[in-house]
Amino acid sequence: MLDRAVVDALFPADLPEPERWEARYPERGLPEGAHVVRFGPSPTGYVHIGGIYTAMINKDVAGRSGGRYLVRVEDTDQAREVAGAVAQFDAAFAYFDVVPDESATAGGEYGPYLQSQREQIYLTYVRHLLRQDKAYLCFATKDELADITARQQAAKLPTGYYGGWAIWRNAGPADVAAKLEAGAPYVVRFRAPEEAGGRRVRYTDVIRGPLEHEDNRNDVVILKSSDQSPRLPTYHFAHAVDDHLMRVDLVIRAEEWISSVPLHRQLFAALDFPELSYAHIAPLMKQIPGGKRKLSKRKDDEASVDFYLSAGYPAKAVQYYLRGLANGRLAELPLAEALAEPIRLEECGVAGPLVDLVKLEDISGDHIATLSGQEVYDAVLAWARTYDPDLAAVLEAEPELALRAIAVERDGDNPRKDLRKWSDFRPAYGFFFPQLFAFTPELLTPLGVAPDVASAFLADLTDGYDHDREDWFGQVRELAAKHGFARNAKEQKSDPERFVGSIREASQLVRVALTGSTRSPDLHAVSRALGAEVVRERLQAAAG
Structure with missing residues (x-):
């Protein structure tokens, strides 16, 4: 065990004691049953739709319990940070209505909400563990660590820095002092309990019920290398300190963190922090041939929040869809009711729900229609x-x-x-606008009507066009008969030599002339929206 003076000399002389931070971040005094939850995005890339899914559940649980939902940006891995990521988070949270009660942007009494700005806090608690011999300095080099891993693999042993493989775990004070005197860089490692190796631990997950895992045996790094500035902790340690001081009592996060629970519980115990409750959410999945897999940032466009923003999916439709993935009963309710109903953690499944864009588009279309x-x-x-x-x-x-x-x-x-x-909107409605409408004669070719017949028919319709005629389509039908079109496809089929086409082709000539497409809403309704002058102009242009 290092002498306290040696430990303290590694840190700023004015570094506060833990009691200072406990007083700075007191218990919140919320109503009984209220939950304080957090969403911790990492600014190392775009926002995953799974992040919005998790944030939505966090916000709903906190809000309905009378608690607080905070966003804490976990930016301790600054080498991988992407510029503008925090602003992207804010835009996504605002669009999907998961704006936090507390964050770097919204503020709050328990900040800073960027981990990179909480260096002093972390250093206090690292020093606290070192003083108690619950952590130690490790001077192992990259080559030494690689050699340890290689020998463990050769012996078919679990890889990691633990037990007899942890070469600085039981180093004497003189050896440590010599390294410090030489200016050798070091990390601080957590001293895992000696009895942890091979031990099984149990806890109850709010979503999954009783779980059992092998306990953590590794002496994980809790403070990064001394030759870096600022001195930032690893995620595991930072989250333990922050969750305690921000008075988080329920951690709702992705199931990929289940394997970290034994380590996290060890850290909370070593720091004398009360334990938290955990709820691990199943990941969003994608159907693939022969099965399904996690929605992937690298493989799937729809994994990115930008996909939904740039495509313009209405926020409420996406919210409704995601809520239905979280709790199946919500998918059976009308949208307004589903958005008002609570998300219940106990109803979240343990199998990852499938993201189905066809279903989302149906929901979105139904919503827009209202x-x-x-x-x-x-x-x-x-x-x-x-x-x-x-x-x-x-x-x-x-x-x-x-x-x-x-x-x-x-x-x-x-x-x-x-x-x-x-x-x-542009492909469906663009033709209504002169600035977006473009007609070329080639658009009429696929209809199979001779160019001279099409031109004569459209010119005649232009000359006699009656925009206000009660039987609007009647004028198209009358002119079609005059120009040799059959009354219907059956009549044309019975005597193809007699007719130049059927009323269907005649109608399509008008449709393409007005809309540039063979598919459009009701032609009369389109003509009313365009107005008489524009209809005549477009018919004349198509007639040539």
């Missing part, structure tokens, strides 16, 4: 300002036309649902 035209316009415009500036400019210039276009076939019991996300 919105007013003004709500759709406002949402598309807000999306387009970031992701499609040219469309945004058109919408800002033509708000009345946009509202008329959105209104087409949205009334009644079966409103159109071709708008499933905001990025669908």
Whole structure:
């Protein structure tokens, strides 16, 4: 055991004692049953949709219990930090309505909420463990560590730094002093309990019930190398200190952390912190041929929150879908009810739910169909300002036309649902706007009508076009007969030499002339939205 003076000399002279931090971060005084939870993203890449899923569950559990939901950015691995990641977190949290009660942006009494700004706090507790001989200095080099691993593998033993393999675990004070005198870099390692090797530990997971694991045997690093600045801890140690001082009592996190629970419980015990409750969430999955796998950052576009933002999925539709993945009963409720109902941890499954974009699009289309035209316009415009500036400019210039276009076939019991996300607006509605509409004669070719017949038919329709005719389609039908089109496909099929096409082809000529596509909403409704002048202009242009 190192002399206290030697230990203290390794740290700033004015470093506070643990009691200072305990007083600075007191018990929160929340109502009985209230939970303090945290979401701890790492700023080493884009936000995973699984992170939003986890944050959503955290926020719901905390809010409904009268507790607090905080976001603590775990940025101790600064070499891998991606610039702008925190701002990306904030944007994602805001869009999906999982804004925390406390965070680096929102503030709070238990900050800082960036781990990189809590160096003094961690150093206090590292020193505390060193003083008690619950941690020690380790001067093992990379080569020595690699040699240990190689020999363990050759002997078919568990790899790690433990027991007799931990070459600095029982080093004498003189050896340590010599290394310090020579200025050798060191890390601080946690001294795992000697009886931990081979021991089984049990605890109860809020979601999974009783669990049993092999206890941690490794003397893990808790403070990174002394030749680095700032002196930051590893995740395992930082989270233990922060969860205690931020008065977190329930950790809701991904199941990948289950294997770390034995170590985390050892750290809490060594620091004399009260134990926490854990709830480990099953990961979001993807169906693949022959089975399923975890939704992957590297392989799956839909793993990224940016995918949903750039595509323009309405936030409420995604929230509803994710809540249904968390608790199946919520998927059976209407959207508004599902968003109001609580998420129950005991109803979260232990098998990872499948992310099904087809199902999400159905939900999204149903949701958009319930919105007013003004709500759709406002949402598309807000999306387009970031992701499609040219469309945004058109919408800002033509708000009345946009509202008329959105209104087409949205009334009644079966409103159109071709708008499933905001990025669908341009392909579904773009033809309404002169700035976005482009007609070329080649668009008529696939219809199989002779060019001279198509031109004559469309020119005739232009000349006699009656925008206000009660039987609007009647004028198309009459002119079609005049120009040699059959009344229906059956009639044409019975005597193909007699007809130039059927009323279907004639209708499609008008449809393509007005919309640039063979698929569109009801033609009369489209013509009403476009207005008489634009209809005549487009028919004339198609006639050539």
